[in-house]
Amino acid sequence: MTFRGRHLLGIEPLHPMEITTILDLADDYVGLNRAQDKHADALVGRTQINMFFENSTRTQASFELAGKRLGADVMNMAMQASSIKKGETLVDTALTLNAMHPDLLVVRHPHSGAVDLLAQKVNCAVLNAGDGRHEHPTQALLDALTIRRAKGRLHRLNIAICGDIAHSRVARSNILLLGKMENRVRLVGPPTLIPSGAGDWGVEVYDDMEAGLEGCDVVMMLRLQKERMDGGFIPSEREYYHRYGLDAEKLAHAKEDAIVMHPGPMNRGVEIDGTIADDINRSVIQEQVEMGVAVRMAAMDLLARNLAAEAA
Numbered sequence: 366m367t368f369r370g371r372h373l374l375g376i377e378p379l380h381p382m383e384i385t386t387i388l389d390l391a392d393d394y395v396g397l398n399r400a401q402d403k404h405a406d407a408l409v410g411r412t413q414i415n416m417f418f419e420n421s422t423r424t425q426a427s428f429e430l431a432g433k434r435l436g437a438d439v440m441n442m443a444m445q446a447s448s449i450k451k452g453e454t455l456v457d458t459a460l461t462l463n464a465m466h467p468d469l470l471v472v473r474h475p476h477s478g479a480v481d482l483l484a485q486k487v488n489c490a491v492l493n494a495g496d497g498r499h500e501h502p503t504q505a506l507l508d509a510l511t512i513r514r515a516k517g518r519l520h521r522l523n524i525a526i527c528g529d530i531a532h533s534r535v536a537r538s539n540i541l542l543l544g545k546m547e548n549r550v551r552l553v554g555p556p557t558l559i560p561s562g563a564g565d566w567g568v569e570v571y572d573d574m575e576a577g578l579e580g581c582d583v584v585m586m587l588r589l590q591k592e593r594m595d596g597g598f599i600p601s602e603r604e605y606y607h608r609y610g611l612d613a614e615k616l617a618h619a620k621e622d623a624i625v626m627h628p629g630p631m632n633r634g635v636e637i638d639g640t641i642a643d644d645i646n647r648s649v650i651q652e653q654v655e656m657g658v659a660v661r662m663a664a665m666d667l668l669a670r671n672l673a674a675e676a677a
């Protein structure tokens with residue numbers, strides 16, 4: 366086993382071997398999650414606290430289930446009702462929780478870098494569940510596991526990441542991970558939604574969907590992150606769908622066996638046509654959700670092992 370981290374804050378510091386270690390263990394947990402008895406004991410006696418300062422359906426639910434299936438005591442902090450509303454700072458809240466001796470802290474925050482800062486202040490393992498536009502490592506890992514299982518490998522694939530790249534931590538973590546595993550990554554979207562430095566990321570950039578999808582093995586769509594936009598990034602949703610929404614015509618440019626991915630939540634009829642999202646022969650969107658539980662189990666299991674080794 367090679368996974369040395371104390372925290373899981375991003376894909377950036379991970380070695381390809383560490384990525385493979387997490388995915389291999391997650392593959393085992395997929396089996397457990399499909400069994401009738403879904404209990405294992407990797408986190409028995411451990412306390413996991415989930416702190417979500419931003420809305421979440423899939424990520425929070427899967428972290429909670431992952432912890433419970435591995436036997437942890439799991440607490441979801443209702444951040445809307447917490448003392449943050451009374452002006453307590455993020456660090457004070459973290460220190461308060463730290464004093465209760467959690468082992469795993471799962472944090473989502475609207476500001477890039479907030480989760481790294483928090484990790485410096487606490488004694489437990491911190492998992493980044495998405496910080497601003499920065500990183501969302503467990504999403505990239507679950508995407509990688511989904512791709513590896515569908516394609517039988519996680520290298521030398523042509524992968525198009527399409528849409529609102531600029532506001533997306535999912536895109537950032539995926540670009541890092543897929544690059545480390547030696548895939549060819551293309552970013553496809555309107556120039557207003559492609560970050561200016563993207564040319565230096567070792568990716569190809571396209572502003573035309575049909576050209577960008579040509580010959581791709583994987584088509585990863587992203588949600589238009591309207592909550593992170595403060596101006597006119599797109600002319601209208603209708604126009605956006607026309608040029609960048611994934612429909613059958615555009616998908617026909619990808620390989621015949623290309624898979625379609627989306628991290629959710631989806632805006633049907635904005636970035637993706639509903640019939641494509643629901644097409645079980647092309648879309649692996651539900652598999653992504655399934656892999657999410659397994660990947661979070663693997664990540665927390667490995668971090669807890671490292672905590673135990675450190676304490677020994």
Ligand code: NCD
Nearest residue numbers: 423424495501588628629630
């Ligand atoms: C993503 C997120 O929150 O970054 N969702 C998720 O975790 N599945 C993507 C998004 O919100 O569009």
